[in-house]
Amino acid sequence: MRLWGINAPxxxxxxxRNGEPYPCGKEAADFLGRTLAGKTVTCHLREAPKAYPAVAICSFRQRIRPAEEPSFETTQNVQMAMVHWGYAKDNAQESDGAFAKLEAQARANRWGLWNGVFTSAKETRYHGDGGRGAGCGARGLPMRIYGIAVRR
Structure with missing residues (x-):
């Protein structure tokens, strides 16, 4: 499954990063794993899958425990979390710029992958290394998380 509206390595x-190669895909996957660990994740298919991978919008339930207040649960969007913390880019062609402001904030603060050079595979093909993989992939993170509920 691919997350709708974002590009992640x-x-x-x-x-x-600083002229040195580093496993940005592993960093993004680790962030996603930490973010979703122990949480209920629900994915809604964006469209009927015509080809692999299916495209979905995903969310997770998170319990908030403010100091001296009763705890409560809230629903968070997976794509927004990935872009906000700098582990994915807005795919404006698909999302119509839905995550552009979050991406700009992450980039300005050099959060996550923005602490290095973060380009998409498409940009790399057209601007750079002849497809050797110096950029970050445009296909998105593979969703290999157990217990995800997918709904149409």
Whole structure:
């Protein structure tokens, strides 16, 4: 499954930080795993899957425990979390710029993958290394998280 509206590095993707290669795909996958660990995740298919991978909008339930207040649960959007913390980019062609402001904030603060060079595989093909993989992948993170409920 691919997350709708964002571009994230693939699990094996290598990016550049301070002139040195580093496993940006692993960092993004680790962030996603930490964020969703122990939470209920629900995905709604964006469209009927015509080809692999299916495209979905996903959310997770999170319990908030403010100091001296009763705890409560809230629903968080997975795509927004990935972009907000700098582990994915807005895919404006697909999302109509839904995550552009979050991406700009993450980029300005150099959060997550923005602490290095974070380009998409498409940008790399057209501007750079001849497709050797110095950029971060445009296909998105593979969703290998157990217990995800997918709804149409």
């Amino acid at each position: 693939q699990a094996g993707e290598i990016c550049d």
